[in-house]
Amino acid sequence: MSVSSEGRIANLPTLADVRTAAARLAGRARVTPILRSEVLDAAAGARLHFKCEHLQHSGAFKFRGACNAVWSLDEAHAARGVVTHSSGNHGQALALAAASRGLPAHVVVPEGAVRAKVEAIEAAGARIYRCAPTQAAREAEAARVVDATGATLVHPYTDSRVIAGQGTVALELLQAVPSLDTLLVPVGGGGLAAGCALVGRGIAPNLALLAAEPAGADDAARSLRAGRRIADVVPETVCDGLRATVGAPNFDILKACGVAVLTVTDAQVLAAMRLLWRELRQVVEPSSATVLAAIQAHPEVFAGREVGVVLTGGNVDLDALPFG
């Protein structure tokens, strides 16, 4: 696999890569619980299986991809550590994954990132580098750190190892609930959505593959409609984990696998976040709540179906919840 300086990948990952990742993650990542709610099922007219990745190490599914990347490095590369740019969960996940192998981690953090998330990245032992809050500044600073340290860049969502790691969520869900006919995940940069799509198409070709996206950051929806990647959407959404533009390999996979995107408003997301608290007793971050928001906003898509729903992260400040 060859990774260019922009984190673009020459070869797309495959189902075999996801299976290899699953073996690598055994005993390192958590097999997260699946929760159900009769009330939410009745409201949706569907059977919903909520995969609790907010209870994953680092509080998000991101640990899977980061851990797969860290533990797939050969000794020589590993010794020089890993670097990424992230405003949140991927940075924390990579820091924790690097620590699990005793490697140095360098995380470029844009100004304006959620303080609790930055503190968690530091607490996990990573070195923090600040930069301006633009994609260009993030990539330039990460490239500088790569040059200075010789560390390996682990892009948050275009890296093949990351995509393969995230796909293990779908493997676990399908193993636990083989009767699923629908899989629903949030889409931001598309690491999780692409990894899960590879699994769905690979082992359950009749599985409907759906992704939930904030209407204020709907580049994946627009891109799939247009048939080409649209990268100039300026995100405006409460879902801080989904502001990234869908990556090029991610878009290619979503398109090839026939993933359909459902958009939701921020108001729908906050209502869903509160409903997840009331009915599942789980506090998730806004990005996570997009999935239930999509089920509520597009009931005709889900009626009568058996749906695997991924709750992606729970890194919120309990003292400053965005729903009142």
Added chain:
Amino acid sequence: MSVSSEGRIANLPTLADVRTAAARLAGRARVTPILRSEVLDAAAGARLHFKCEHLQHSGAFKFRGACNAVWSLDEAHAARGVVTHSSGNHGQALALAAASRGLPAHVVVPEGAVRAKVEAIEAAGARIYRCAPTQAAREAEAARVVDATGATLVHPYTDSRVIAGQGTVALELLQAVPSLDTLLVPVGGGGLAAGCALVGRGIAPNLALLAAEPAGADDAARSLRAGRRIADVVPETVCDGLRATVGAPNFDILKACGVAVLTVTDAQVLAAMRLLWRELRQVVEPSSATVLAAIQAHPEVFAGREVGVVLTGGNVDLDALPFG
């Protein structure tokens, strides 16, 4: 089994009753997940397995006992419904269990009960009766409702069917983690503690049986020290689910099974509640947090042990958390 008007039971329940309850609850109660945390393990120097009964139907383990009671009634008794007195979780659990069999439920609620809990009892379809906030007033009003309706009294914790139902938590925990050497639950009226003690002594005689109790409602600790039930403690604690006085059959079982009680202060409880949020991402009610508070307050008891820890309930108002 004969139940007097005070809810006293002539014959104590047995392990066989717990097994019967487990069969009755299959498909009705949830098999709740067990969560783990490396951070909490490291802090305790122990392996902690948190049984998430706050994710049980009705948000508390109470559903197990209530469901066992409701579904063990013969048709003639069932038709006349069930009645109890409760300021919270048992009332909600009984209302929900009765609804699951299509039976009327009557719940006597003392003035001053948490509003959210009372609303949940009503939402589950029960008829509410108000009374003064004393044990005598609760029992008198419940007796009046029994006379008026012919409904069966299901006492919150002295009822044999309730004790047997609560014991199924320990059965599930030991089935999932057979290597447990310690079991820790909160104690209030003692339904859960007694049911779990029956299971522990019955199938894992070397299991250390521990109960956590608020220092401001330490009647169980005092009673076991004195060797006789002390019922005149005036409770003063943030743990609204643990203010009841340990029941007579409950005390007999705790004493016979060698249960040891560890007391904790309200400040320790609130700190543990916050820690459970930070490390397990679970919001539990104060009564639930007594168990982690006990582990932190009495580290020498737990060092090196493999501990089953029951998180009993999660019915808190997210907008009014008692930790800041």
